[in-house]
Amino acid sequence: MGQITFAAFAKPLEEVVEPWLLSEYVKHLSATSLNMGARCPRQFQERYIHGKKVPPDGAITLGSAEWGAHTINYEQKIRSGLDLPEGDLEDAYAASWDRTIDDSGGVGEIDWKEQKPEELQGKGLRMAQLYHREVSPRVFPAHVEKKVEFEVPGIPVPLVAYLDAITRDPEQGTLAYNLEHKTTARRVTAPRPNWRIQGGLYVAATTLPLQWHAVISTKEPQLCTPLDYPELQLAPTVAQRLNAYSQARAIASMLNHFLVALGPDEPWPATGVNSEACGWCGYKSNCPAWRR
Numbered sequence: 512m513g514q515i516t517f518a519a520f521a522k523p524l525e526e527v528v529e530p531w532l533l534s535e536y537v538k539h540l541s542a543t544s545l546n547m548g549a550r551c552p553r554q555f556q557e558r559y560i561h562g563k564k565v566p567p568d569g570a571i572t573l574g575s576a577e578w579g580a581h582t583i584n585y586e587q588k589i590r591s592g593l594d595l596p597e598g599d600l601e602d603a604y605a606a607s608w609d610r611t612i613d614d615s616g617g618v619g620e621i622d623w624k625e626q627k628p629e630e631l632q633g634k635g636l637r638m639a640q641l642y643h644r645e646v647s648p649r650v651f652p653a654h655v656e657k658k659v660e661f662e663v664p665g666i667p668v669p670l671v672a673y674l675d676a677i678t679r680d681p682e683q684g685t686l687a688y689n690l691e692h693k694t695t696a697r698r699v700t701a702p703r704p705n706w707r708i709q710g711g712l713y714v715a716a717t718t719l720p721l722q723w724h725a726v727i728s729t730k731e732p733q734l735c736t737p738l739d740y741p742e743l744q745l746a747p748t749v750a751q752r753l754n755a756y757s758q759a760r761a762i763a764s765m766l767n768h769f770l771v772a773l774g775p776d777e778p779w780p781a782t783g784v785n786s787e788a789c790g791w792c793g794y795k796s797n798c799p800a801w802r803r
Contacts, residue, residue, distance in 0.1 A: 551783030565793025579607030711755030
């Protein structure tokens with residue numbers, strides 16, 4: 512018997528290329544949607560094909576409000592060159608908290624689980640104060656919440672990114688690095704797997720390095736930045752860019768394949784059951800993987 516190789520199973524390219532149907536439902540992709548698709552196609556189907564949104568939970572609310580305080584600070588810092596005094600930062604956080612609640616439709620529209628809103632609000636303030644005191648003074652923003660739209664070869668729709676901040680070198684005046692701000696429940700010394708797709712695409716789109724700044728929501732908040740953990744940064748290399756684009760194409764092609772093969776209504780694979788994703792998925796009650 513002759514040697515069997517992978518090439519023996521390959522088909523000519525024209526036989527495996529599928530029509531691109533995904534653009535009938537999504538006009539653009541993002542790191543968030545690609546991450547969701549990679550984690551669980553069924554979750555992507557519910558959110559982006561069926562258009563179902565789930566209420567934010569307490570952790571998302573906390574993260575949005577905490578970062579929102581820094582956007583207020585950084586937006587004025589672009590003009591003034593100075594950080595807000597701590598008392599003004601408290602006011603910025605209070606405004607951000609109220610805006611986050613309002614954007615979610617009110618306190619009753621948030622899935623707080625067993626957490627108390629007032630306790631989370633207080634924890635978020637302590638987190639914001641720590642970051643503002645220890646990290647903000649060395650951040651010199653050039654852009655905040657910057658929208659970037661770019662093309663990835665092989666994906667027929669654009670990718671859209673909203674970068675938390677793009678910083679500048681205060682001495683040279685040139686752009687320095689992308690800043691991605693995270694809130695997490697546990698200390699991180701390296702980027703989490705689900706951060707890497709986002710980080711890789713942002714670096715590829717801007718050709719700037721990226722730093723992850725994490726604020727840990729423990730009883731006494733902690734910080735994790737590249738200053739202490741060098742792995743929390745990503746350099747813009749050719750290999751990194753090719754890898755980011757390759758991952759994005761693979762995920763987009765997989766999602767398009769499920770749409771072609773299964774259609775919009777037949778359940779797509781619920782691979783989230785192989786991870787911790789199901790624990791916080793808002794579509795669990797309607798998921799075939801959890802039917803009994």
